[in-house]
Amino acid sequence: MLDRIRIVLIGTSHPGNIGGVARAMHNMGLADLALVAPRCEPVTADSVSRASGADHLVHGARVVETLEQAVADCTLVVGASARSRTLPWPMIAPRALGARLPQELAGDGARVALVFGREDSGLTNAELQRCHAHVHIPTNPDFSSLNLAAAVQVLAYECRLAWLEEEPAPTEEPAQALATHEELEHYFAHLERTLIAIGFHDPAMPRQLMARLRRFTLRARPERMELNILRGILSDTEKLAPPRDDA
Numbered sequence: 001m002l003d004r005i006r007i008v009l010i011g012t013s014h015p016g017n018i019g020g021v022a023r024a025m026h027n028m029g030l031a032d033l034a035l036v037a038p039r040c041e042p043v044t045a046d047s048v049s050r051a052s053g054a055d056h057l058v059h060g061a062r063v064v065e066t067l068e069q070a071v072a073d074c075t076l077v078v079g080a081s082a083r084s085r086t087l088p089w090p091m092i093a094p095r096a097l098g099a100r101l102p103q104e105l106a107g108d109g110a111r112v113a114l115v116f117g118r119e120d121s122g123l124t125n126a127e128l129q130r131c132h133a134h135v136h137i138p139t140n141p142d143f144s145s146l147n148l149a150a151a152v153q154v155l156a157y158e159c160r161l162a163w164l165e166e167e168p169a170p171t172e173e174p175a176q177a178l179a180t181h182e183e184l185e186h187y188f189a190h191l192e193r194t195l196i197a198i199g200f201h202d203p204a205m206p207r208q209l210m211a212r213l214r215r216f217t218l219r220a221r222p223e224r225m226e227l228n229i230l231r232g233i234l235s236d237t238e239k240l241a242p243p244r245d246d247a
Contacts, residue, residue, distance in 0.1 A: 107178060
């Protein structure tokens with residue numbers, strides 16, 4: 001789970017903060033760092049020194065020009081925001097974010113980005129509007145400004161807690177890919193054809209049979225492998241079905 005969490009820093013102006021973020025990430029087992037249009041040279045003596053043994057993350061950080069490039073492959077993007085915005089947006093607390101991660105990262109190809117803004121001004125409204133949700137660290141309102149590395153440390157800690165609590169037992173099967181919309185539609189067509197062949201379904205008097213079977217199947221969220229098994233059963237059933245005069 002931790003391998004699929006990306007820390008994204010936008011417009012960082014001090015290389016020491018990049019090093020501090022790398023250290024915070026490595027402390028908590030995170031390794032995916034992306035830098036969007038940094039306002040400083042990422043790899044310097046200061047950033048390497050502040051990384052304190054996590055300088056491989058500084059050297060390996062991906063540098064891109066836009067937020068869109070940094071999160072293009074992510075399925076959930078959460079922006080760290082320290083102030084309220086004029087347009088209400090889904091807001092989540094750090095602990096709730098951590099609790100949500102195991103489910104968000106259960107599917108194949110799922111990836112989460114935690115986005116942090118500039119040291120002096122944070123994230124712009126436009127950048128925040130490119131996030132699915134915002135996370136706010138409930139600091140002392142009289143002194144709410146957090147160092148960038150400290151903010152990353154707080155959220156990275158919640159990520160690690162969630163991983164420790166949800167890490168599956170060795171005997172537990174890994175999450176399988178869910179069936180796609182296209183695969184489900186092929187299954188429903190196959191199912192209806194088979195039910196007609198065995199005389200169970202009469203298209204002239206449907207009685208909402210296929211609609212009810214659709215509702216039942218879609219509610220179950222079948223995995224791709226499960227759907228393949230069901231289609232195998234349908235194929236063998238079709239072979240055994242007697243020929244029908246009205247076929």
